[in-house]
Amino acid sequence: MAVSTDAFASDVDFRPFWGTAAQAGGRAIKQNLSDLAAMGAQPLGFTWSLSISHDWLNNSEGFQSFVHGAAQVCREHQLLLLGGDLGWQKEGFSCHITIIGETHGAGLGHQSAQPEESLWLSGPLGESHLGLSLIQQAHHAQPFLSDPQFQTWVQNRSKQERKWVERHLNGHHELGLGHHLNGLASACIDISDGLSSDLHKICRASGVGASLELAPLVQHLPQTTPKQSQQVEHAVLHGGEDFVLLFSVPKAKENELNSLIEAGFCLQKIGQTNTEKSQITLHSAGCTKMLHPLGWDAINLY
Numbered sequence: 001m002a003v004s005t006d007a008f009a010s011d012v013d014f015r016p017f018w019g020t021a022a023q024a025g026g027r028a029i030k031q032n033l034s035d036l037a038a039m040g041a042q043p044l045g046f047t048w049s050l051s052i053s054h055d056w057l058n059n060s061e062g063f064q065s066f067v068h069g070a071a072q073v074c075r076e077h078q079l080l081l082l083g084g085d086l087g088w089q090k091e092g093f094s095c096h097i098t099i100i101g102e103t104h105g106a107g108l109g110h111q112s113a114q115p116e117e118s119l120w121l122s123g124p125l126g127e128s129h130l131g132l133s134l135i136q137q138a139h140h141a142q143p144f145l146s147d148p149q150f151q152t153w154v155q156n157r158s159k160q161e162r163k164w165v166e167r168h169l170n171g172h173h174e175l176g177l178g179h180h181l182n183g184l185a186s187a188c189i190d191i192s193d194g195l196s197s198d199l200h201k202i203c204r205a206s207g208v209g210a211s212l213e214l215a216p217l218v219q220h221l222p223q224t225t226p227k228q229s230q231q232v233e234h235a236v237l238h239g240g241e242d243f244v245l246l247f248s249v250p251k252a253k254e255n256e257l258n259s260l261i262e263a264g265f266c267l268q269k270i271g272q273t274n275t276e277k278s279q280i281t282l283h284s285a286g287c288t289k290m291l292h293p294l295g296w297d298a299i300n301l302y
Contacts, residue, residue: 002041002101006032009094010056017144018135019169021062022069029073030171031192032099034243037178038190040108041101045080049096051089063093077175105182113187113206113248119271120257122177122245124220125195126232129239129296131168133231134161160222172243177265181247184256188247194238194295198246199280209276212291214284216270237282240296248273 008031010016014024029046036043056063074081082100134157144150154165181188187206189198195217203210217236223229249257261267280291 002036002039002103002107003098004032004035004039005096005098006035007094007096010092016062017147017150018139019150020069020147021065022072023169025066025069025071026073027169027171028066028095028097029070029077029079030175031241031243032097033073033077033079033175034172034190034192034245036099036101037175038108038188038245039101039103040105040178040182040185040188041103042179043077043079043099043101045082046097046099047082047084048098049085049087051087051094051096053089053091053093055091056093066093103182104179108178108181108185108188108247110187110189110202110205113202113208113273114250115208115273115275117186117248117250117273118254118269119199119210119212119273120247120249121191121268121270122247123172123174123242123266124268125191125217125237125242125244126221126235126239127164127167128171128241128243129168129235130221130232131161131164131166132239132241133235134165135168168241171241174244174266177245177260180260180265181245184253185247185249188245191242191244191246192240192296194240194293195246196237196280196291197293197295199291200278200293202246202248203273203278203280206273207277208273209279209281210271210273211281211283212271214282216268237291238294238296 008014008028014027032046033043052063073079079099138144138153144153154162157165178188187202189202191198199210199212214233218232221232221236223232257267282289282291
C-alpha cells in the first residue's frame with residue numbers, strides 16, 4: 001500500500017480568477033496522483049477534508065466548478081472518493097487530501113539510488129514556473145477580477161506564452177509512468193519543489209551525489225537574450241509544480257527504458273549519480289558549478 005497526504009489552499013496553491021475553479025480542482029487531484037506515481041503505485045481512492053468560508057459558500061458556482069474539475073480527473077484515472085469531512089474557516093477555501101494506492105512489487109522511494117546510475121526525467125521542466133511568472137507579472141500590473149478578464153489576457157499572449165500558462169493551470173497530464181518503473185528504477189521523486197531541491201532529497205536519502213548536464217534540460221525552451229537565458233535556467237533548475245518524475249536507473253537496466261519510450265512516454269537522460277555525498281554539480285558550456293537546493297516554495301507565491 002502507498003499513502004500520501006497533501007493540502008491545497010486558496011491564495012497559496014491557487015487564486016481566484018487565475019484560471020478557472022475547475023482547473024484548480026483538477027490540479028488538486030493531479031498533484032496527489034503525482035505523489036502516488038513517484039512511489040510506483042496505482043491509485044485506489046482518496047479522502048478529503050474541505051474547509052469553506054462564507055465567501056465560498058455564497059459563490060456556489062465557483063465551488064461547484066472546483067468540485068466538477070476534481071471529479072473529471074478522478075473519472076479519468078478511476079480514482080474513488082472514499083469519504084472525508086466538511087468544515088468551516090473564516091477566509092478562503094482549502095482541501096486536505098489523503099490518497100491511497102497499491103504497488104505491484106516493493107514500490108519506489110528516495111533512499112535506494114546507488115552511485116553510477118543514470119538520472120532521467122519524464123517530461124520537460126520550467127514551463128509551469130514560467131507560466132506562473134507571466135500570471136504574477138500581469139496581475140501586479142492590473143489585478144485579475146473576473147474569469148473573462150483573465151481569459152482575454154490569456155488569448156492575447158503569444159502561442160508560446162499560452163502554452164506555459166496552460167501548463168501551470170492544467171498540471172502535468174502524464175501520471176501513468178510510475179508503476180512501470182517498479183523493478184526498473186532505484187529511486188524516484190516527483191518534481192514539485194524544483195529540480196535542485198528534489199534531487200537533493202534523493203541524494204541526501206540515498207547517500208550519493210549527482211552530476212547534471214544543463215543542455216538537455218533547457219533545449220525545449222527559447223533563449224534569445226542573456227537575461228531571458230537566466231530566467232529560463234532558473235525556471236528549469238528551481239521552478240516548482242512541474243510534477244514530472246525524476247528517477248535513477250542502474251546502467252544495466254537502461255535498455256529496458258526503450259520499451260517505455262516506444263510506448264509513448266517522454267523520457268530524457270539528464271545526468272548520473274556519483275559517490276560525492278549530497279553534492280550536485282551542473283555542467284554547461286565547459287563550466288562546472290555546484291547546484292544548491294534553491295527550489296520553489298508556495299509561501300512566496302503571492
